[in-house]
């Protein structure tokens with residue numbers, strides 16, 4: 050049986066997530082846990098997914114270490130994250146605007162791919178693209194997979 054566990058500490062997001070899970074035709078559980086302290090033993094999951102989360106966590110290093118811990122050997126992380134631009138001019142704009150984004154807990158200027166590469170995960174595939182319709186500073190995006 051596939052077990053779907055979704056960790057979401059924000060109560061508004063959690064409520065929306067619960068509605069989506071209830072509408073699904075499979076077992077799913079929404080838990081209230083920060084990604085840095087997932088209440089699961091080592092090597093529990095085949096797959097972990099982060100979408101626009103590594104831009105928000107206080108420490109990417111701590112988040113990725115915990116994700117690596119709960120993944121089974123050869124387990125996969127799927128990620129979609131908006132990241133620091135390769136264009137130095139846009140990266141500078143991302144740095145300038147960061148204090149504003151910090152008010153909503155987001156850092157649009159992070160070197161997230163480097164953080165994944167520096168973790169216990171091995172990047173398997175990555176595509177650089179743009180978040181559609183987002184403000185320019187939020188557009189640079191990576192989509193990819195990494196293995197434990």
Ligand SMILES: C[S@@+](CC[C@H](N)C(=O)[O-])C[C@H]1O[C@@H](n2cnc3c(N)ncnc32)[C@H](O)[C@@H]1O
Pocket residue numbers: 056057058059062082083084085100101102105106107155
């Ligand atoms: C930009 S929102 C993205 C929401 C959703 N994942 C999506 O793709 O639409 C950032 C999310 O990161 C979550 N988040 C922030 N810090 C977190 C942490 N320490 N542990 C787990 N989730 C966290 C927030 O609760 C929020 O849902």
